[in-house]
Amino acid sequence: MAQQLQVLSALDAAKTQWYHFTAIVIAGMGFFTDAYDLFCISLVTKLLGRIYYHVDGSPNPGTLPPQVSSAVNGVAFVGTLSGQLFFGWLGDKLGRKRVYGMTLMLMVLCSVASGLSFGHSPKGVMATLCFFRFWLGFGIGGDYPLSATIMSEYANKKTRGAFIAAVFAMQGLGILAGGMVTIAVSTAFKNRFQAPPYAVDPAGSTVPEADYVWRLILMFGSLPAALTYYWRLKMPETARYTALVAKDAKQAASDMSKLLQVEIEEEQSTVEQIAKSPTDTFGLFSKEFLRRHGLHLLGTTTTWFLLDIAFYSQNLFQKDIFSAIGWIPKPATMNALEEVFRIARAQTLIALCGTVPGYWFTVALIDVIGRFTIQVLGFFMMTAFMLGLAIPYQHWTTKGNHIGFIVMYAFTFFFANFGPNSTTFIVPAEIFPARLRSTCHGISAASGKLGAIVGSFGFLYLAQNQDPAKADRGYRAGIGVRNSLFLLAGCSLLGLACSFLVPESKGKSLEEIKPPRHASKPPVLTNEVTDVQPAGPVTQQPTESTHLSPWYAPGRVSYATWTLRSRSLQTDGQCGILGLNPPSVNQVENTCVASLGAARFRSPPRRTSPSVINGYCAEDDERGIQRLLVYEYMPNGSVEDHLSPQCKRTLSWSMRLRVALDSARGLAYLHEQMEFQIIFRDFKSSNILLDKDWNAKLSDFGLARQGPTEGISHVSTAVVGTLGYAAPEYMQTGRLTAKSDIWSYGVFLYELLTGRQPIDIDRPKGEQKLLEWVKPYISDVKKFRIIMDTRLAGEYSFKSATKLASVANRCLRQQPKSRPKMSEVLEMVQQIVGSTGAGVPQAPLRNSDLEQGHPRLEKKKGLRRTIGEQKKGQGMQLAWQGCRSKLVKSC
Template sequence: MARGGDNLQVLSALDAAKTQWYHFTAIIVAGMGFFTDAYDLFCISLVTKLLGRIYYTDTTKLDPGSLPPNVAAAVNGVAFCGTLAGQLFFGWLGDKLGRKSVYGMTLMLMVLCSIASGLSFGNTPTGVMATLCFFRFWLGFGIGGDYPLSATIMSEYANKRTRGAFIAAVFAMQGFGILAGGIVTLIISAAFRAGYPAPAYQDSPKDSTVSQADFVWRIILMLGAAPALLTYYWRMKMPETARYTALVAKNAKQAAADMSKVLQTEIVDEQEKLDTMVTSTGNSFGLFSREFARRHGLHLLGTASTWFLLDIAFYSQNLFQKDIFTSINWIPKARTMSALEEVFRISRAQTLIALCGTVPGYWFTVALIDVVGRFTIQLLGFFMMTVFMLGLAVPYHHWTTPGNHIGFVVMYAFTFFFANFGPNSTTFIVPAEIFPARLRSTCHGISAAAGKAGAIIGAFGFLYAAQNQDKSKVDHGYPAGIGVRNSLFVLAGVNMLGFILTFLVPESKGKSLEEMSGEADDGEEEAVGGRAVRPSQTQMV
């Protein structure tokens, strides 16, 4: 591709465009997908206790019931398996067919499977759980497609000066989705609890989980379809991005026409210039080529590995908040509450954490990412997450004593703040900026899928650390909750490793997508870990 000054007018116009209404429209349309993603992925952690109470209660032993470990792991983790597959598939498809062409597919899949999840059926508890897992896998598949497509579309629509903030704003809708999941669960559980009061478990084991409680989790899951459905029309109205149309489809005329309408300005059709640039540069290497490995191999390793490590910690914390809160006695033991009371208390705790730590962290990133830069924010986030997790783990038994719970919750909230004002946001943003247009969605999908592999480890692996503690040790005087403490130590180590691997990730602040990807010039310097290197200096992976 040509140097920055010789770039196509349509791309230069996008880079230099002032912030306009279409930017905010794109943020809302793409962001509502992430609102739905977060709601669907995290609301399951709010209802798993309720599922156990409804389907696995043993009234003969006065046991309030909980999902067996293998069932809990499947219910929590199966959506991540679908998400991983969807990120790879739709990421690849987005580069082959175009971003817009597959954008509606992912949204409709999310809508249908959200509704179907709430309608899960079966004559036995195993049948209901199997049906739920089936639909949640395909829900995750649709969610997975939203990651590379939304990130790529927003990066290709944004201007150079505020691109990071726009992509971060799309991702920040995830925080509102988590918050909405907690609030919706609060409202529904409170409404059913008021309408059908139930005694504490030890007073009446058979009545502690009223039959109407089965409606609660189904309504919560089905409501995830609403925000996605509301934005479907507007997704279909968005034109294909100019960068895909020009640089991948090689249709400069259509790109100029589309962006003339979006930017409300006259853009010259430069088809001959595009044809000349394509034939003169030979910049058409594929994903599995030696040239890609030489130019972007370390970049892809950096984005994938840091996202993988971040999601181990982030999803472990989110999915098993209820176990951590119970272990420090912030939420009473299950046998002291009715089923709806337990759901109410868990959702209240998660809502408080989201409101105080999760949501502010996202919007700090939006405000500062184009000032401080991606590299610095990611380093800071990983470092502070390590510090706060060690601050929770080292004096863990201090936090579990009565009177110290507020301090634990405050520090716990800070780990979420620095996850979101840190690598949870930047790992999403950077892969959408540094790879060539023809491979951008695919590479983002690969990086995101690596992240979901980490989430799967968090969902399946840390479940046993947090829930299946060694009862023989407890019987011999070891403190209950030692599994949670060890998990926090492991997660601190994971975050420190993420800090180190961040040095493989390039800084993209203030640069055009073509400069970062090397499409602006074959010999253009690329930034790696805050320093500039020429493509020839990048090692092959």
């Protein structure tokens, strides 16, 4: 990935740490309260009807009028919808942290106020209850986009889905807690204040103390929220908001350095470059936004809307369904507190068996099988189980079949939560740009709450019995529970179809996730530079003197990388993959060159190019200018391949000298011949590739950094690179200079001389570190031959070898200032090559000393021999392809 800030890379790559779990608990407690407050109202609505709407002489207990019941059940959702839109927008304008405390405090105050609802009449009590529950919902609504966005921006990319899902899973615990608190409170009051069933004593079945029951249940929701308020205020602002939206790289690096306990560079210049990008300014619902994210937003809003119609309809009216199938006795056979107890017990059982496990299955598997798979599977299974309930509905309502109905009903909740109820919350927090992330999540969530309103109001009327005489008092005849289940199954099926509008975000950085940019008909990426014409200017037009590398259209590069298959994957570099395609398609490496400063990468004339860079691709998006380097096809692999003891063909001495010269020329160009100095920072044999003529060229600029400017001695960075090659002063202090590359070059020269890796744990203990092993031999001419690669079989110039070792020693001086400049090193190597008369590199020599090879080779020889013998009778033989053995057909 290109143009990635170090602070964001550190967050993406961070191991799971204590602060991750702290963030889950802090954000999760908000969702615990959200779910508790939203769902506990359904547990006490029957009680409210008995207390405030009792009718003397009626054969049935009092119930809330349809309009009042709709208002009490649905007003919190109206507030939630409003809060999601408002706080989602505010989270992008003011910052996640600044707004986060407001939502929690609003939830605490309104939870308490709901329990203190007052009035001189039943209507007055219900009016004040609805007022406070609206503002409670308003605070809950703000918690949705903020909690999801904060958790997504704190998490690493490997387990981000599980962390966001864990926050959302607290909703299941909140639902469970609502049922358990209701059971505890109703049981305590029921045992303390005995009352007869309604049929025996209508007035006495509802004791006066029952008025405290619903108030205590509603007020309990404030407790967990209040306990986490302080910790919310202590949370630092997310690095992605601070760096990408507030444009304060220094503060982002400081906050995350403390959090991750590592040193992170500020990179203010990179942030400023991103800020200047024209794609960092497009507005919400602008043409550019709709082009980039329109389908994504449509997908997240429609799936959440359809899911919530089904999910909230069932959750809020479980008690009605349980009554319809006879799992809860008729109200007249119970007193008020007994009815509350039985409703709570039924809902708690469903939550325990279906709702809660579904959430945690999502936590366990979302980063394994992905968001899309879980969402599609969930919608499909919800559809199947709802049809399974609706089609044989008469069977389920027959006495003796109630348990089967409950099991099927629980499975619909299991697959809702191990499915779209979780993924619709997670995905919007991942697929939108940082400066619009909270807003877009709020819009998606508000769409869901609109579905919840449709479900909570619509199902209330639709689920009424088709016989007007059997409908609840005050309600018209509906379509019945069975037909309502058919409608909910249809909503789930539509949700499945809309899921295909939402992209998969598993395992990607938040800055990587964006819509495909190539045309519907993929263009052809050829190997000829002259065939590639810029689709539009991204930088100043090049002149002949600048040797600007050709610019490749993004669609062509996208198509080339898309066509890579697992069989053509050659290596996984620091910042992306390096694919090995047929010669008709270039190698393309998605590499981090943001540190090079500008959108243009200047290269020397093609005939003297020291690197494999063939061109570049640069385009603007919400992250700034994104860069990719297009590599020349290098059929002969890397120098490391041919020095490996596992390779049957090794480099001749003349070729090793040429490699030393070519690589020195490449480093000298980067250090001293460009407009600004580039420090390679990861110079090693595996990053030196060989073209078809065996010329060596530098590759993999993923860790390259711009050198210090005039008046500055070094560049301070996080320590990265490869052990064995990195200079000691850089490893100890993080201070990077061009002399760090000089040290790495010295190590590489000894690698050419000895054929050994800088660190090799498979060798005997005294030979594992190359520089320590060669020390006793390089100062004694008589012992010098001991260090030379035995696979050369003595075919080398002893004089040039000792001179090359002398150059290596100068590069490996402990004091960086004592090391020569790269131009001086290049001059010394040129003299060695000139005096030796290396000429054109020879073809690789056949390794004639396999019996005395490397320990790892010895371990594998028997296996290769066995495989070869097994296949000989099948027209197969063991052959070498590059440096790897492969079974091929015999001629």
